[in-house]
Amino acid sequence: MSVETPEQSGRWQDVGDGVRVLATAGFGTNTGLVIGSERALVIDTGAGPRQAREIHDAVRQVTDLPLCVVNTHAHGDHYFGNSYFASQGVEDFWSTARGAELSVERGEEQRELVATVEPEMAANDGEHTDILAPTRMVEGKPVDLDLGGLSVTLFHLGSGHTDHDLLVGAGNVLFTGDLVEEGADPAFEDSFPAEWIRTLGKVAALDDLYDVFVPGHGKPVSVDFVLMQLNKMRTATRVTKMAMDEASTDMTKAIPIIPYGPEQSRALLTRLRTLAHWR
Numbered sequence: 001m002s003v004e005t006p007e008q009s010g011r012w013q014d015v016g017d018g019v020r021v022l023a024t025a026g027f028g029t030n031t032g033l034v035i036g037s038e039r040a041l042v043i044d045t046g047a048g049p050r051q052a053r054e055i056h057d058a059v060r061q062v063t064d065l066p067l068c069v070v071n072t073h074a075h076g077d078h079y080f081g082n083s084y085f086a087s088q089g090v091e092d093f094w095s096t097a098r099g100a101e102l103s104v105e106r107g108e109e110q111r112e113l114v115a116t117v118e119p120e121m122a123a124n125d126g127e128h129t130d131i132l133a134p135t136r137m138v139e140g141k142p143v144d145l146d147l148g149g150l151s152v153t154l155f156h157l158g159s160g161h162t163d164h165d166l167l168v169g170a171g172n173v174l175f176t177g178d179l180v181e182e183g184a185d186p187a188f189e190d191s192f193p194a195e196w197i198r199t200l201g202k203v204a205a206l207d208d209l210y211d212v213f214v215p216g217h218g219k220p221v222s223v224d225f226v227l228m229q230l231n232k233m234r235t236a237t238r239v240t241k242m243a244m245d246e247a248s249t250d251m252t253k254a255i256p257i258i259p260y261g262p263e264q265s266r267a268l269l270t271r272l273r274t275l276a277h278w279r
Helices: 049-060 082-087 097-105 107-114 119-123 193-208 223-246 251-257 262-278
Strands: 013-016 019-023 030-035 040-043 067-070 093-096 136-138 143-146 151-155 167-170 173-181 212-217
Touching (some): 030 167, 030 212, 040 167, 049 119, 067 082, 093 097, 097 107, 107 119, 173 193, 173 223, 193 223, 212 223, 223 262, 251 262
Parallel strands (some): 040 067, 067 093, 173 212
Antiparallel strands (some): 013 019, 030 040, 151 167, 167 173
């Protein structure tokens, strides 16, 4: 499977029939666009009003259909553009119920994280810088959205990058949010590593339905990449847990043998230690 890399220039890349992807500048977050005959679906709205305006302008170069939005998870680079989209008439913003809850609870503390890309959003200064939580919930069973001649499925397979990752299936394309990360290490700060491994297994098992997997960041990939990420994460988690069991003093000595860069190796170690303390 060969899929061309989306460019960070406002140009959509076709990845399926009526399905496109655009990588935004700054965080390199992938925004998806699925176009039916009656309406279109935007997947993730960027890190604030600047990016959201660019995304919306790019959408309008392709279609003038009414829009609805999906937020894959409640990290600011994926949903801080919601308010701008609402100003353009969008009413339906979908996420898991837990994602909507955290959008409100943790939105303010995430503002500073987008400062380099969206200074107005970080400062809560200007139009469309309010934090708008999703309004439509996916709870329990999958939700099918009829876009007119094309149905999109929203579903949650389990914890991983967060405890509320939402997947979006459209034709032969699966938008995975940050459950899959290409071109960089997975981000472990809010993660559930053991569950993440199991969830990636469930994602990979869907290869009879989907052959293009669009990560939250990076190039679209095949199921082979998903399996590679799963196996690397399994190894990293095992090594880290062994180090935690064996090290009575400085567990950071395990960082050089964890198969990620220093930053995310440290994040994985910290997260596993935090989760162990919760139990």
